[in-house]
Amino acid sequence: MQRTLGRDLGRCVATAAAAAVLPSFVVLDAAGQAAPRQSAAVASPSAPGQAASSSRSSAAVVAGPMQLQVRRLGNAVELVVVGAGPAPQLQQSAQPSGWQGQLTTASPTGLRAGPQRLSLPELGFQSVSLDGSGSSYSLSVTPMPGVPLARPVVSADGVNLILTFPASPQVSLQTNRLDLSQPGAVPLPTYAPPLQPRAVAPPLGDMAVGTMTLRNPGYVNVSGPPVTMTLKNAPAKDALMALAQLGGYGFVYVENPAPAERSFLTQGNGASSESFSTTKEAQKAQPVTVSFAGESYGRALNAVLLGSGLQAKLEGRTIFAGFNVLSKTFGPQLSKVYRLNQVSANSAADYLANLGASVTKTNTITTAVTQGANQAASVSGGLTSATTQSSSQTTVEAYGASSGPLLGLRATTDTRLGTITLVGDSSVILVAEQYLRRLDLRQRQVALSVKILDVNLDNDATMDNSSAIR
Numbered sequence: 001m002q003r004t005l006g007r008d009l010g011r012c013v014a015t016a017a018a019a020a021v022l023p024s025f026v027v028l029d030a031a032g033q034a035a036p037r038q039s040a041a042v043a044s045p046s047a048p049g050q051a052a053s054s055s056r057s058s059a060a061v062v063a064g065p066m067q068l069q070v071r072r073l074g075n076a077v078e079l080v081v082v083g084a085g086p087a088p089q090l091q092q093s094a095q096p097s098g099w100q101g102q103l104t105t106a107s108p109t110g111l112r113a114g115p116q117r118l119s120l121p122e123l124g125f126q127s128v129s130l131d132g133s134g135s136s137y138s139l140s141v142t143p144m145p146g147v148p149l150a151r152p153v154v155s156a157d158g159v160n161l162i163l164t165f166p167a168s169p170q171v172s173l174q175t176n177r178l179d180l181s182q183p184g185a186v187p188l189p190t191y192a193p194p195l196q197p198r199a200v201a202p203p204l205g206d207m208a209v210g211t212m213t214l215r216n217p218g219y220v221n222v223s224g225p226p227v228t229m230t231l232k233n234a235p236a237k238d239a240l241m242a243l244a245q246l247g248g249y250g251f252v253y254v255e256n257p258a259p260a261e262r263s264f265l266t267q268g269n270g271a272s273s274e275s276f277s278t279t280k281e282a283q284k285a286q287p288v289t290v291s292f293a294g295e296s297y298g299r300a301l302n303a304v305l306l307g308s309g310l311q312a313k314l315e316g317r318t319i320f321a322g323f324n325v326l327s328k329t330f331g332p333q334l335s336k337v338y339r340l341n342q343v344s345a346n347s348a349a350d351y352l353a354n355l356g357a358s359v360t361k362t363n364t365i366t367t368a369v370t371q372g373a374n375q376a377a378s379v380s381g382g383l384t385s386a387t388t389q390s391s392s393q394t395t396v397e398a399y400g401a402s403s404g405p406l407l408g409l410r411a412t413t414d415t416r417l418g419t420i421t422l423v424g425d426s427s428v429i430l431v432a433e434q435y436l437r438r439l440d441l442r443q444r445q446v447a448l449s450v451k452i453l454d455v456n457l458d459n460d461a462t463m464d465n466s467s468a469i470r
Helices: 002-021 024-037 047-060 236-247 297-308 345-354 426-439
Strands: 067-072 076-082 089-095 098-109 116-120 125-143 153-156 161-166 227-234 250-254 260-266 272-278 288-295 311-315 318-322 334-339 358-372 386-399 410-414 419-424
Touching (some): 067 116, 067 125, 227 236, 227 297, 236 318, 288 297, 297 311, 345 358, 345 410, 345 426, 419 426
Parallel strands (some): 358 410
Antiparallel strands (some): 076 161, 098 125, 153 161, 260 272, 334 419, 358 386, 410 419
16 A cells, blocks of 8 residues: 555655656656546546647647649640639639639648738739638739739649639840950850730720600590591691590691791991891691591590691690791790810711701801092092992791601801800700700820930940930
């Protein structure tokens, strides 16, 4: 009994002495080896914690076959993930900082040398890293500042995952060694620079497209009973009046007077006179030939208007019909003045006139008449005085297309301020304003970068350069 207690006491003293000298992991190994000799009843309370930490440390260091390698080809750089296994899945995304990829393997594995981070500035990569564990790994590629990074081509051979990044071709550096023992010229290798690619015109860019949904201004939205009617070469005015009475609407026919040109004549002494001249006869509506059998009231009325070439609009319960009815209204009208920035006022007015607006402009014609003879053309002793009389004629003219989405709109321009004034219904002015916004744009411009180099070749040993902007 005393011998057993002596051996145990000696073993405890030896363990304490070893703990004072050996490292901590050696003491843990010694405690682990001595633990099986103790019974469960007298086990130390710290033994389970030590065993758990030991198991965690052994599980954290799990080496696998995965490793990151870099291969340089002629015009590309390959990043090879060795040991990725069969059927790996890669989700890649391009970010402002570089390229990111999430790799998922078919079975759990590990990194051979732990997380890897490479720096390859000669290949254009600031950093290339591989990190992760189990079945999920993260790949990151950060390019050098100013070096573009394209999306890689991903391939696999059943064992390795290969990412191919395009790169610039390698430039071979040639060095020459100077032989000081033999005087003479230094031999230089013959080098032919590579041919530059053929110049290609830059892309034209995307075409700007603007879309608007327009309402037909000549369509009259009316309702009434079904129409059954047959007419042959009937006056359009009588047919429209009969349809208006059938639907319970009032009817007004607006005659179209003969257009007259209004002009102002100004004499040289300041007197002026106003004159009107008739250019052509008034327009007349064409006769209509229709046959309706149970046709809807709105389609029948608009069909007669279409066949006769007339316009119509509904004001309350009254239908107004004529050639230029859309420009006449009982209600208030809207007037807007637009000051243009890029396009000229006359160009914008011509554009609106082509879409049906009535544009009014003032033209002035000046005529000068000289009577008598000058001194060079007169005979000796004759009159040498000459009299010049001038007169100016101002004409106000209106022009515009007979059809279009801007019928009923009146416009005029001011070339000094670059403005255009629109008068008409608010809905028509809104459409014209959208056209002006798409028209008043800056023309496409081209940016040029010019560098002027002045090279002087002299027979001396001085080198100098000068970059100056004149």
